Amino acid sequence: MAFTDKTVFVTGAGSGIGRATAELFGQKGAKVAVGDINAANAEATVRGIRQAGGEAMAVAVDVTQREQIDQAVDAVRQTLGPIRILVNNAGIAHRSTTLMEADAEIWQRILSTNLKSVLLCTQAVVPQMIEQGGGRIVNTASTASKVPRLDIGPYCVSKAGVLHLTRCLAMELAQYQITVNAIGPGSVVTNLRENSGVEASEARRDAQLHGDMEKFRLGIPLGRLGQPIDQAHAIVFLASDEAEYISGQCLFVDGLHGQC
Amino acid sequence: MTYGIAVSLVASTLLGPPRVRCYDNPWLTGENGRQETAAPEEDGMTFEGKVAVVTGAASGIGRATALSLGRHGARVALFDLNADGLAETVVQLQHAGAESQLYGLDITHQEQVKQTVAQVVQSWGPLHIMVNAAGINQAGPTSYGPGLAVSEADWDRMMEVNLMGTVHCALAAAQHMRPLRRGRIVNVASVAGAVPRMNMSSYCVSKAAVRMFTKCLALELAAFSITVNAVAPGPTQTPMLGSAVGGEDPQAHERMIAGYSEIYRLGVPLGKLGQPEDVASAIQYFASDEAHHLTGVILNVDGMAQLT
Numbered sequence: 377m378a379f380t381d382k383t384v385f386v387t388g389a390g391s392g393i394g395r396a397t398a399e400l401f402g403q404k405g406a407k408v409a410v411g412d413i414n415a416a417n418a419e420a421t422v423r424g425i426r427q428a429g430g431e432a433m434a435v436a437v438d439v440t441q442r443e444q445i446d447q448a449v450d451a452v453r454q455t456l457g458p459i460r461i462l463v464n465n466a467g468i469a470h471r472s473t474t475l476m477e478a479d480a481e482i483w484q485r486i487l488s489t490n491l492k493s494v495l496l497c498t499q500a501v502v503p504q505m506i507e508q509g510g511g512r513i514v515n516t517a518s519t520a521s522k523v524p525r526l527d528i529g530p531y532c533v534s535k536a537g538v539l540h541l542t543r544c545l546a547m548e549l550a551q552y553q554i555t556v557n558a559i560g561p562g563s564v565v566t567n568l569r570e571n572s573g574v575e576a577s578e579a580r581r582d583a584q585l586h587g588d589m590e591k592f593r594l595g596i597p598l599g600r601l602g603q604p605i606d607q608a609h610a611i612v613f614l615a616s617d618e619a620e621y622i623s624g625q626c627l628f629v630d631g632l633h634g635q636c
Numbered sequence: 637m638t639y640g641i642a643v644s645l646v647a648s649t650l651l652g653p654p655r656v657r658c659y660d661n662p663w664l665t666g667e668n669g670r671q672e673t674a675a676p677e678e679d680g681m682t683f684e685g686k687v688a689v690v691t692g693a694a695s696g697i698g699r700a701t702a703l704s705l706g707r708h709g710a711r712v713a714l715f716d717l718n719a720d721g722l723a724e725t726v727v728q729l730q731h732a733g734a735e736s737q738l739y740g741l742d743i744t745h746q747e748q749v750k751q752t753v754a755q756v757v758q759s760w761g762p763l764h765i766m767v768n769a770a771g772i773n774q775a776g777p778t779s780y781g782p783g784l785a786v787s788e789a790d791w792d793r794m795m796e797v798n799l800m801g802t803v804h805c806a807l808a809a810a811q812h813m814r815p816l817r818r819g820r821i822v823n824v825a826s827v828a829g830a831v832p833r834m835n836m837s838s839y840c841v842s843k844a845a846v847r848m849f850t851k852c853l854a855l856e857l858a859a860f861s862i863t864v865n866a867v868a869p870g871p872t873q874t875p876m877l878g879s880a881v882g883g884e885d886p887q888a889h890e891r892m893i894a895g896y897s898e899i900y901r902l903g904v905p906l907g908k909l910g911q912p913e914d915v916a917s918a919i920q921y922f923a924s925d926e927a928h929h930l931t932g933v934i935l936n937v938d939g940m941a942q943l944t
Contacts, residue, residue, distance in 0.1 A: 550905035597858030606929040618917035
């Protein structure tokens with residue numbers, strides 16, 4: 377199969393986009409390391425992959441802690457082999473806030489979990505890719521990387537950081553035949569807000585789909601909220617051998633949500 | 637096989653008997669192309685039962701795309717002005733066990749486009765995929781040179797082929813796709829449509845127009861679940877490359893990869909030229925069922941040649 381003998385490490389794979397991605401890689405023959413801060417969720421993802429006939433291991437890891445990342449990456453290498461594909465998908469949202477009111481705690485938490493984690497995981501994994509003569513890194517950015525939103529300023533900034541970090545890493549790692557790209561989900565049906573301890577509501581989903589002047593102006597022209605599997609297919613494409621000439625790019629899988 | 641006979645009949649009806657082909661030209665025979673790493677049936681993406689039109693299918697990106705879609709089970713209608721090239725593409729598709737039909741036409745003529753697309757639908761049923769890969773980078777002697785010196789005729793011709801050709805084909809396809817509320821349109825733009833280049837203003841503008849047309853059409857067709865996206869190739873090893881970079885010699889290629897002030901200022905970070913198959917893979921992804929939530933997207937396949 378397309379990913380036979382390739383080891384993939386997906387962070388934030390205990391749910392949502394990360395889980396769908398880990399499952400899809402498993403179906404395509406990859407050996408999947410399922411990373412998540414929530415060990416029970418990671419185990420559940422692994423069970424699903426194995427039930428479908430794939431190979432997987434669960435890795436409990438807080439991607440803001442470099443020592444935990446190093447240990448996780450070593451464990452993956454020993455069990456599944458050197459990592460060829462890294463999906464930096466772990467991320468959190470935060471409560472609605474204006475930028476004028478956002479406190480230091482929100483900034484520290486959001487920038488650390490959403491942005492710095494991408495750098496730390498990449499630093500930890502790249503030596504294994506260089507050893508193998510190449511690799512693939514795919515980061516989860518967002519339409520919020522380029523479209524301002526009124527109530528999640530710090531989140532927008534963290535994702536804009538992910539987008540540009542993607543490009544800077546792509547420049548630097550090109551010489552090793554490692555491509556670095558991102559996906560830009562729009563509004564996707566996941567537990568992002570619940571998992572971040574933030575209120576999620578039908579009214580918000582409605583505004584995302586149909587548009588409102590304040591935040592989600594264009595709504596979603598393709599007429600439906602995104603599903604995790606859409607993002608998973610995009611990640612798998614960018615991670616494929618066939619995508620070797622694509623680097624520094626962000627694939628916006630958002631039903632035209634972000635074109636406003 | 638009966639479709640082979642049908643192809644020969646169509647070919648001889650539309651274009652006269654096939655002429656001698658250039659088997660020793662590696663660009664036409666695909667010897668410089670990358671080998672596929674996974675057999676189509678192993679990578680899970682299927683186009684069985686799909687009808688696709690690919691313009692510019694006589695060479696380069698169009699041919700690579702037609703081959704890729706055909707290998708994955710699509711029936712491919714091949715549009716181009718170049719009869720020899722089309723015939724060679726048919727041969728390659730036959731070797732791959734794929735069904736195809738060639739149509740010689742000029743995509744700058746809107747009526748010809750409408751009629752030919754209607755012919756495809758009449759032969760094979762509803763259209764699923766339209767790939768606009770036909771394009772030029774030299775309309776005439778003033779196309780490559782200072783913008784101040786571009787002749788009106790050369791400017792018009794560049795826009796006619798690169799923009800209007802894409803518009804005519806996309807709209808003709810959309811007419812057939814709309815009642816069925818599904819479809820995939822994929823255009824070939826260029827990094828030159830986003831980053832200014834010296835001495836190529838009419839080409840750059842035509843490709844910038846294709847980019848915006850892609851997004852506008854995406855917005856208009858979203859309500860019909862028809863996605864419209866574009867790939868933006870960087871320096872790609874096709875017959876058009878020589879006229880884009882001022883030479884077909886290895887030195888010209890090396891200079892471009894390393895970077896020089898006229899075109900690829902910062903060079904190509906991935907250190908090599910692109911292959912038509914690289915672009916074809918991205919087109920194929922956009923054309924797949926799995927890509928139903930992407931529209932209005934421009935994806936660079938350029939080794940990071942466009943930095944911003």
